[in-house]
Amino acid sequence: MATQTKPQSATDRSEAFKWSMVIDLDRCTGCEACVVACQSENNVPINEESAFIEGRAIQWIRVERYWEGEWPDIKARFIPVLCQHCENAPCEPVCPVYATYHNTEGLNVQVYNRCVGTRYCGNNCPYHARSFNYWEPVWPEDLRNQLNPDVTVRSRGVMEKCSMCVQRIRRSTRSKTPNDVPDGSFDPACVQACPTSAMTFGNLNNPDSKVSKLQDDERKYHVFEHLGTAPTVMYLKQVDTHGA
Amino acid sequence: MNNNTLIKIMVPAIGLSVALVVAAVGYFVLQSWWSSPPAVLGFGDGPTQPIAFPHTTHVTDAGIDCQFCHRQVSTDEAATVPAVAQCLFCHDFGRIDGKKSESDNAAVELAKLYDEGGNPQSVNWVRVHRLPDHVQFVHAPHIQNGVSCTTCHGDVASMEVVKQVRNLKMRDCVDCHRDNNAPTDCATCHY
Structure with a gap:
């Protein structure tokens, strides 16, 4: 078979791209637009309340809310949590069938x-970023046509998570x-949907990209940095201007 | 011929025929599993389409390029099947009454495009090449990198009824990707 142009090899690409995300918590208002955008982009099934109570809800990104201080000096804190795409990912070595790997x-x-559904990866993920399909996903009749044809609809017994x-x-x-x-x-859908531009996505191998420049920010940290998972998703710490 | 002789002949004969049937079924199942079903009993044939559209007439005789009808193939995921309106670029309204048609066959087939009110209806083509849902095949990069349509689809120009010629299993894809230095990362196709 004749090829006119030489396609890129896998090694070419590895030098070319290293995708990363930076989330500025100072800008996050906890509106959950990212959650909705992700759900519709990635064909994430609709969760009933009971699924959350059982701890079996499927979410590729979630906004965690916690309170700091006592009333009236109380602050709401938000942190969007998605798959951190760890360089040293705890989920990868535990998979018996190599269904999860680093590209x-x-x-x-x-x-x-x-994926054969052992759920080892989900159990080993410190970020709880992985969700298991305990049931065959079902969409209401009038939502069937909004499924994204570019994304596989996962069936029962398969682990899923943020794919960035x-x-x-690819496109x-x-x-x-x-x-x-x-x-x-x-x-990605979450970055695109964020109304306060709290999330930034880009190529770390490009020194001029926004994510590369944010690497030097003094507010930068990784979640659970002490675990040594070396996440590719970075956060910028929220700094209070009026005292802690 | 006594009973003993009969048994001596019949037992091996029955045993042999059973073994042959099992072997044939086994071969069929394994061949279908690893590659595509053997072309017997109509398994290698293409499906019957609602309209007998002959690629032979259009490609070989009329000399139309694949991309004249399958327009999105070089830019999009799907090659796309043309809308009926596009068929009517050539098959204009004067021809569908059968009088101006090139052949009687064509007039009969073209008449099927219209409902009782005389309005053209979209055709429910039967899908010929189907990949599993967890495969995201995109035509565009293949065409852009110089892969010819016939590499995967065979010589459609000479097919009266389109049929699948390659098994299009993952091994088929990966072999070709390796030979051509194309990416073999899982996330190239599976996401």
């Missing part, structure tokens, strides 16, 4: 058709070199 672009990938909207990454970077993909030319 050359710094993404922690979940391969649905390999790999379908958008925007397919057969392209980094020079053809300017910073901010595409975003």
Whole structure:
């Protein structure tokens, strides 16, 4: 079979892209727009209240809310938690069928058709970023047509989690070199939906990208940094201007 | 011929025929599993379409390029099947009464495009190439990187009824990706 142009090899791509996300907690208002955007982009099933009570709800991103202080000096804190795409991911070595692995672009990938549903990965994830399909997902009749055709609908018995909207990454970077993909030319659904631009997505290998520049921010931290998971998702600490 | 002789002949004969049937069924199942079903009993044939659209006439005789009808193939995920309106670019209204048609067959088939009111209706084509739901196959990069349509779809130009010629299992895809230095990361197709 003849090829006119030489396609890029996997090694070319590894040098090209390293996807990362920075979440500025000073800007997060806890509105959950990211949660809704993610749910509709990635065909995440609709959770009944009972699923949350049972701890079996499926969420690729969630906004955790906690209170700091006592009334009246009380503050609401929000932190959006998604798969941290750890460089040293605890979920990967425990999978007996290699259904989750790290790809050359710094993404922690979940391969649905390999997954046999042992749930070891979910149990080993300190961020609770993984969700298991305990039931066959069902959408109401009038929502069937809003399913995203670019994303597989996961069936019962499969583990799923944030993919950093790999379908958008594929669509925007397919057969392209980094020079053809300017910073901010595409975003995952959550980043795109965030009304306060608290989330930033980009290529860490591009020194001019917004995420690369935010690496030097003094507010930067990783969640559970002491565990040594080396997440690719970074947070910028919320700083109170009027005293703690 | 006494009973003993009969048994001596019949037992091996029955045993042999049972073994043959089991072997044939086993071969069929394994062949279907690993590759595609053997082309017997109509298994290798393409499905019957609601309209007998002959690619032979359009591609070989009329010389129309694949992308004239399958327009999104170089830019999108799906190659797309053209709308009926696009069929009517060529098959104009003067021809559907059968008088101006090239052949009687064509007139009969074209008449099926219209409902009782004379309005063109979309065709419910039967899908020929189906991949599992967990595979995200995108046509565009293949065409852009110079893979010819015939590499996967075979010589459609000479097919009266379109049929699948390659098994299009994962091994089929991955072999070709390796040979052409295309990405073999799982997340290239599975997401």
